Amino acid sequence: MKVSYFPGCTLKNKAKDLDLYAYKSAEALGVTLEEIENWQCCGGVFTTANDEVATKLSSIRALKYAGDKEQPLITVCSACHNVIKQTNYEMQTNSQFADKVNRYMANDGTYNGETQVYHYLEMLRDLVGFDTLKEKVVNTLKGKKIAAYYGCLLLRPNSVMRMDDPENPTIMEDFIRALGADAVVYAKRNECCGGYISVESPESAKRNSNAIIENAKANGAEMIITACPLCKYNLVKNGADIPVVYFTELLAEALGVKEDTNA
Amino acid sequence: MQRVGVFVCWCGTNIAGTVDVVAVAEALKSEPGVVFSANYQYMCSQAGQDMIKEAIKEHKLTGIVVCSCSPRMHEATFRKTAAAAGLNPYMVEIANIREQCSWVHKDMLTGTEKAIILGKAAIAKVNLNAPLTPGESPVTKRALVIGGGIAGIQTALDIADAGFPVDIVEKKPTIGGKMAQLDKTFPTLDCAACILTPKMVDVAQHDKIRIFSYSEVTEVNGFVGNFDVTIKKNARYVKEDVCTGCGACVEKCPMKRIPNEFNLGMDNRPAIYIPFAQAVPKVATIDPNACNMLKNGKCGVCSKVCAAGAIDYTQKDEYINEKYGAIVVATGFNPISMDKFDEYAYNQSKDVITSLEFERLTNAAGPSAGKLLRPSDGKHPHTIVFVQCVGSRCESCAEKGKEYCSKICCMYTAKHAMLTRDKYPDTEVYVFYIDVRTPGKNFDEFYRRAVEEYGVKYVKGMVGKVVPEGDKLKVQASDLIANKQLHIDADLVVLAAAIEPDKSARPLATMLTASMDTNDFFTEAHPKLRPVESPTAGVFLSGACQGPKDIPETVSQAGAAASKVIGLLAKDKLTGNPCVANSNELMCNGCSSCANVCPYGAITYEDKEFRMPDRTTKVRRVAVVNPAVCQGCGACTVTCPSGAMDLKGFANLQIMAEVDAICK
Numbered sequence: 001m002k003v004s005y006f007p008g009c010t011l012k013n014k015a016k017d018l019d020l021y022a023y024k025s026a027e028a029l030g031v032t033l034e035e036i037e038n039w040q041c042c043g044g045v046f047t048t049a050n051d052e053v054a055t056k057l058s059s060i061r062a063l064k065y066a067g068d069k070e071q072p073l074i075t076v077c078s079a080c081h082n083v084i085k086q087t088n089y090e091m092q093t094n095s096q097f098a099d100k101v102n103r104y105m106a107n108d109g110t111y112n113g114e115t116q117v118y119h120y121l122e123m124l125r126d127l128v129g130f131d132t133l134k135e136k137v138v139n140t141l142k143g144k145k146i147a148a149y150y151g152c153l154l155l156r157p158n159s160v161m162r163m164d165d166p167e168n169p170t171i172m173e174d175f176i177r178a179l180g181a182d183a184v185v186y187a188k189r190n191e192c193c194g195g196y197i198s199v200e201s202p203e204s205a206k207r208n209s210n211a212i213i214e215n216a217k218a219n220g221a222e223m224i225i226t227a228c229p230l231c232k233y234n235l236v237k238n239g240a241d242i243p244v245v246y247f248t249e250l251l252a253e254a255l256g257v258k259e260d261t262n263a
Numbered sequence: 264m265q266r267v268g269v270f271v272c273w274c275g276t277n278i279a280g281t282v283d284v285v286a287v288a289e290a291l292k293s294e295p296g297v298v299f300s301a302n303y304q305y306m307c308s309q310a311g312q313d314m315i316k317e318a319i320k321e322h323k324l325t326g327i328v329v330c331s332c333s334p335r336m337h338e339a340t341f342r343k344t345a346a347a348a349g350l351n352p353y354m355v356e357i358a359n360i361r362e363q364c365s366w367v368h369k370d371m372l373t374g375t376e377k378a379i380i381l382g383k384a385a386i387a388k389v390n391l392n393a394p395l396t397p398g399e400s401p402v403t404k405r406a407l408v409i410g411g412g413i414a415g416i417q418t419a420l421d422i423a424d425a426g427f428p429v430d431i432v433e434k435k436p437t438i439g440g441k442m443a444q445l446d447k448t449f450p451t452l453d454c455a456a457c458i459l460t461p462k463m464v465d466v467a468q469h470d471k472i473r474i475f476s477y478s479e480v481t482e483v484n485g486f487v488g489n490f491d492v493t494i495k496k497n498a499r500y501v502k503e504d505v506c507t508g509c510g511a512c513v514e515k516c517p518m519k520r521i522p523n524e525f526n527l528g529m530d531n532r533p534a535i536y537i538p539f540a541q542a543v544p545k546v547a548t549i550d551p552n553a554c555n556m557l558k559n560g561k562c563g564v565c566s567k568v569c570a571a572g573a574i575d576y577t578q579k580d581e582y583i584n585e586k587y588g589a590i591v592v593a594t595g596f597n598p599i600s601m602d603k604f605d606e607y608a609y610n611q612s613k614d615v616i617t618s619l620e621f622e623r624l625t626n627a628a629g630p631s632a633g634k635l636l637r638p639s640d641g642k643h644p645h646t647i648v649f650v651q652c653v654g655s656r657c658e659s660c661a662e663k664g665k666e667y668c669s670k671i672c673c674m675y676t677a678k679h680a681m682l683t684r685d686k687y688p689d690t691e692v693y694v695f696y697i698d699v700r701t702p703g704k705n706f707d708e709f710y711r712r713a714v715e716e717y718g719v720k721y722v723k724g725m726v727g728k729v730v731p732e733g734d735k736l737k738v739q740a741s742d743l744i745a746n747k748q749l750h751i752d753a754d755l756v757v758l759a760a761a762i763e764p765d766k767s768a769r770p771l772a773t774m775l776t777a778s779m780d781t782n783d784f785f786t787e788a789h790p791k792l793r794p795v796e797s798p799t800a801g802v803f804l805s806g807a808c809q810g811p812k813d814i815p816e817t818v819s820q821a822g823a824a825a826s827k828v829i830g831l832l833a834k835d836k837l838t839g840n841p842c843v844a845n846s847n848e849l850m851c852n853g854c855s856s857c858a859n860v861c862p863y864g865a866i867t868y869e870d871k872e873f874r875m876p877d878r879t880t881k882v883r884r885v886a887v888v889n890p891a892v893c894q895g896c897g898a899c900t901v902t903c904p905s906g907a908m909d910l911k912g913f914a915n916l917q918i919m920a921e922v923d924a925i926c927k
Contacts, residue, residue, distance in 0.1 A: 165663055167606040167727075187608055187730035215730065219611075 004066035005033035008080035021248035078228035138256035140180035147221035148172030272306035351394030387924035395841035410593035412440020414806025421825030423471035437542035487801030508545030512565035530630035644754035654761035842912035850907035853884030857899035865892035
């Protein structure tokens with residue numbers, strides 16, 4: 001299976017692990033990630049301003065690129081996924097906006113939201129299948145108690161993301177179980193880590209992050225996985241005393257493709 | 264050639280407002296066969312009907328067309344009118360120019376044009392009508408009630424009191440249903456057991472009622488007045504007629520750690536058990552999945568201690584066949600699973616419970632003998648948060664909950680909150696709600712008492728999350744009126760889980776060919792005028808299987824269903840529907856297509872001898888329709904590849920004539 005892949009800026013800098021292991025794991029699962037040529041920043045944050053077009057164009061270019069290749073578009077960073085899915089949804093449902101965009105871009109042909117967007121986790125669940133994933137595991141993580149941390153952006157807004165129930169999500173727990181580990185279910189797994197407030201008020205971010213870590217630990221977690229670079233930054237910076245890793249790293253480990261250079 | 268009379272109704276302005284009724288009557292005058300045409304303000308009125316009767320006699324009409332409302336509304340009326348004037352009632356055709364014409368059009372010209380076309384089609388059909396005579400079938404004077412909760416109990420008692428025998432089939436070991444699990448009942452706060460158990464005893468002692476407990480319906484054949492039902496009596500490994508209900512076996516059984524269903528798993532029961540003290544029948548039942556003797560052949564304690572000798576480890580499931588004239592569905596409801604609502608931490612903490620569990624916690628016969636204690640540590644809770652609408656009115660989350668209002672939760676939550684404050688005034692009680700809905704006699708007064716006299720803190724807003732932390736439940740919620748976030752450290756959280764129809768309802772509906780809505784509630788024949796009848800003749804609805812209901816409403820509906828059953832069973836014979844399928848055996852090639860699509864099992868096959876043109880005889884397999892079972896749905900007529908199957912009153916020729924008239 002070949003899919004288009006949008007890594008996003010953080011994955012080429014701070015979050016290299018997220019990117020590297022996404023590639024390696026996909027390969028092990030028989031999925032080829034074809035990186036979008038000349039991709040640009042997703043826009044960072046999806047603006048709800050109705051007349052805003054320019055910041056959404058780079059997402060739309062990526063979407064159209066995948067669409068022209070008749071491939072689904074896979075993203076792995078929570079923020080990129082959120083922006084690209086919301087932009088695509090707007091292209092599907094807001095004809096005025098789509099019209100404006102199409103004039104603006106003067107593309108060959110038009111784009112109206114035809115491309116299917118999947119988060120890497122959704123790809124594992126819906127395209128690869130957790131059952132298939134289970135069969136491909138070589139290093140079972142049996143006995144490891146792992147807590148999934150969803151953050152805020154991955155699943156919301158639900159009407160657009162259509163990925164999992166944002167109030168009571170299970171996709172990452174199912175992922176952890178597919179790898180053979182024990183999923184730790186804890187209440188704060190979808191609370192906000194503090195996000196960008198860490199710039200303005202580091203104490204607030206610390207308070208939020210600590211509460212999440214404490215809640216996970218109180219339920220027996222030995223490790224936390226996440227899909228979001230900002231979540232990881234906040235949890236680690238605020239003194240997580242258990243490992244916080246990207247879910248792709250855990251996946252690579254289970255699939256036996258993790259290099260142990262920096263482990 | 265028929266002599267057809269046409270009668271165009273104004274229905275006040277309902278039809279005449281958008282259809283030129285005079286023009287319609289005039290236009291239809293010149294249609295083939297029409298010898299009389301008239302219009303009138305209200306054709307269904309006495310004067311209108313008299314007009315039809317006179318015209319039939321005066322003009323020697325052989326068929327009539329009434330251009331009026333839907334045949335569902337007044338076809339029966341005009342058939343009676345025709346019969347009174349000596350005309351066969353099946354020579355009446357209705358052209359629906361109201362629901363399908365005047366109500367949906369705004370423009371007089373198009374409305375009139377369409378009404379004329381519909382009239383022409385009906386005339387074309389009536390020209391090909393033939394008089395039909397309905398057959399008769401006998402009525403088995405016995406009723407079946409499926410489900411032994413308060414709905415089934417009340418229906419059975421009412422039918423039996425009228426003198427007809429009734430069988431109750433209940434899948435649990437005892438009748439009583441959900442009401443037996445409740446502590447107090449709103450709005451009068453009388454104890455549920457005190458008012459229910461005498462009724463259960465009445466059922467047990469009634470000479471017209473038989474109870475099949477621990478049993479289920481596995482097959483239903485036949486039709487109204489003549490249902491053929493198979494009941495599976497599950498093996499309970501105890502002889503029902505020998506067991507005295509003394510409980511010695513229950514006491515001595517060594518397998519004591521089986522979750523007790525009656526207390527919703529909050530305590531344990533032995534492998535042999537009697538669900539509760541007032542169970543009917545008061546007979547022990549062995550859980551085959553828990554009993555050591557049945558699983559490994561080791562133990563046998565209960566058999567040794569049973570003075571009556573009632574234990575029988577070799578008992579098998581038993582199948583009983585019985586005939587019934589009417590079937591009442593009273594399968595009830597269950598709270599939905601809380602798995603998809605773990606934001607309230609039901610699976611994370613023992614101290615997050617459902618309202619039904621709260622009933623058991625406060626019930627004197629419950630796991631804590633009626634003392635309100637936390638399930639986790641047995642301590643008295645000082646702050647309790649009630650969350651309403653958990654899974655109800657889930658418009659945006661239909662995949663995890665229900666879109667409808669579960670109706671009973673506002674009242675029972677007010678009851679729980681009030682009783683808690685009454686018994687434990689040191690306990691703070693919060694209730695989070697979307698809306699408080701308390702219509703019903705003395706209901707709103709009840710809710711206001713909870714707020715005003717008992718100081719229950721009602722907060723408009725929903726709980727977003729419950730985080731178990733230490734021995735507290737950290738409740739995050741919003742107060743929409745104060746527009747602020749609330750953080751409450753609760754000791755106990757009670758979830759008012761949405762209710763849904765029992766899982767057994769869907770397969771049962773298939774067996775009964777009774778229709779259901781998308782939520783698996785049984786559909787009534789008419790939401791306002793026939794609320795306790797299913798559209799399937801002879802099948803009646805009682806209680807929450809038809810929609811969420813409280814006890815007073817359930818009991819009134821149960822009585823209503825019973826009265827409908829009594830009306831049916833009081834008849835000696837039922838007049839059938841003569842519009843049934845019949846097969847032209849010369850054209851039938853015995854392919855079975857019709858039998859495969861028949862939802863009523865009305866079609867069988869027989870080998871028949873046919874005389875061929877060359878004077879030889881040949882045996883061929885042909886379809887035969889049982890007119891008493893056929894409901895005239897017409898599925899077979901459109902399926903038959905050789906055109907052998909036809910429906911009386913709706914023959915292929917008649918339908919084609921209608922289409923021709925419309926397309927002309």
